[in-house]
Amino acid sequence: METLRERKKQRTRDALVRTALELFTTQGYDRTTVDDIAEAVDVSQRTFFRYFAGKEEAALAMEDMTVAHFVETVRGRPPHEAPMEALRQSVLEGWDTLHDVIESVVPVELYLRMYQVMESTPVLLAAHLRKSVEIEETIAHILAEREGVDLDTDPRPRLTVAVFGGVMRLTERQWSADGDYSLDAMRALVVSHLEQLGPALSESWRTH
Amino acid sequence: METLRERKKQRTRDALVRTALELFTTQGYDRTTVDDIAEAVDVSQRTFFRYFAGKEEAALAMEDMTVAHFVETVRGRPPHEAPMEALRQSVLEGWDTLHDVIESVVPVELYLRMYQVMESTPVLLAAHLRKSVEIEETIAHILAEREGVDLDTDPRPRLTVAVFGGVMRLTERQWSADGDYSLDAMRALVVSHLEQLGPALSESWRTH
DNA sequence: AGGCTAATGACAGCCACTGACAATTGACAA
DNA sequence: TTGTCAATTGTCAGTGGCTGTCATTAGCCT
Known part of the structure; x- marks a missing residue:
């Protein structure tokens, strides 16, 4: 966890997990789209799928x-x-x-x-x-x-x-x-x- | 299983299961699309989903x-x-x-x-x-x-x-x-x- | 500063699945 | 037998998960 790049990646990943869990627990898993999560964290949908193989994996x-x-x-x-x-x-x-x-x-x-x-x-x-x-x-x-x-x-x-x-x-x-x-x-x-x-x-x- | 309708439905369902299993076991589950199965049985994709809630259910x-x-x-x-x-x-x-x-x-x-x-x-x-x-x-x-x-x-x-x-x-x-x-x-x-x-x-x- | 590489964004496209509506076909009574 | 009703199916359009590709950006390192 030395370089700025690595820290940034970790922060993005954590933010995705936190946001995903927040949305899943409030709106439900099925009613939450990957786009919802990506938009809330302000990254592209494609980036989400670079961190997680699927919606399940984030959950x-x-x-x-x-x-x-x-x-x-x-x-x-x-x-x-x-x-x-x-x-x-x-x-x-x-x-x-x-x-x-x-x-x-x-x-x-x-x-x-x-x-x-x-x-x-x-x-x-x-x-x-x-x-x-x-x-x-x-x-x-x-x-x-x-x-x-x-x-x-x-x-x-x-x-x-x-x-x-x-x-x-x-x-x-x-x-x-x-x-x-x-x-x-x-x-x-x-x-x-x-x-x-x-x-x-x-x-x-x-x-x- | 009295009426013609019921018999026809049963035959369609059995054909879908048989064909699905045949394709899954030969090409693999992921490489078999629902369209493949529907086409082989000569029904529409929509009909497949009227018999099974999803690909999994057929499998x-x-x-x-x-x-x-x-x-x-x-x-x-x-x-x-x-x-x-x-x-x-x-x-x-x-x-x-x-x-x-x-x-x-x-x-x-x-x-x-x-x-x-x-x-x-x-x-x-x-x-x-x-x-x-x-x-x-x-x-x-x-x-x-x-x-x-x-x-x-x-x-x-x-x-x-x-x-x-x-x-x-x-x-x-x-x-x-x-x-x-x-x-x-x-x-x-x-x-x-x-x-x-x-x-x-x-x-x-x-x-x- | 400038070249290198990792990370991201922006498409385009495939596939599973769904809703809506029209067309067809078997069931059943007149 | 025929006409009506209801069940079954096909078609079409659309959503959402997920992937490949390529250009762009941004951190790294000399």
Whole structure:
């Protein structure tokens, strides 16, 4: 981030993300055109597409930052932890430092509102899920290396990640639906869901 | 399917699906335009969009049939089975009768090739995942009713379905990657993955 | 200062998708 | 059978996402 050129580019990109999220959260994703965003930032439509491969990418730009942050947190977990425990701790711990990462680009409050839009916009939700799958593959690699198993023959890394991903998506959905956007609420949900995982899968649900 | 009108409509729709899948699997999804499909079936582009909300929907039309079939199979499972076992049995059993359902519209071989295309086309994979989430919600409702629990307060139905969904997506991916498109291979993978679920989540992976 | 290169703007054009209206075609009763 | 009604389709025009191309601008570096 040395030269003037680089700083200018960063400013333009951040302005595009901020403006896009602002418009998406106020008017809705579908009712906001790329021209709207470009005009508000005072660049050409063509420039928008030089920064983002598509409208989706601008909408999910923050997402990429949080994901990268989570992946790094997993990488830093002590090796003695069991795989699922390392993932669990990464979520609980990662959210502490995530706040500042987000705030460096957009207000956290805007980020959270955008999350709602994503959940209720089919094409965005779809793109989000696809990205989740990609992350899961990355995490599976990390787990396999950590535990010294072969990803091609041992299904456990991908299995663990798939389950964890399912739980996280469920948690996200419930968290954003409950309306309690606090960190503690998020943490409590993750812990609660993972605790109930074992019983839900093996035991009978009926008490009689 | 009584009147001539209805039969004609069904034929047009089937022809569109068949042609779309044929083109998608030979030229690729992105390199096939809606005009290509419409022209091959000899209808106007506008008519295509009267049958399908978009290109995606035509590509995933078969998917919807298999999903509906799976949901019905789950509904028919004996009530004494534990939830996860009911899902497992539905997959193992459902595939037997699925063959004929598919073949009534397109050759199964074409359906399987389309599956490959879906896995390797980002926008299709995304749409597929989004649909999976919708199905999971449906199944969660069925499980909750089956077991007599409240979906709003008890997380176990959605938790179970999320885990099962994760395992199934993993299975799909590996199955289509292995190149062994037999039913038995599919069944073996499902059984194997579900068997390893418990150990992978709770135990240590290292043998020392 | 002046040459070099990265960044941008200004078209033109493709494709997915939609609304509106006219033309056609099957359904059904007189 | 024929005429009327309603469903289906075709045509046309237009919007919005996205890309290639080329000229212009603006920061960089000697």
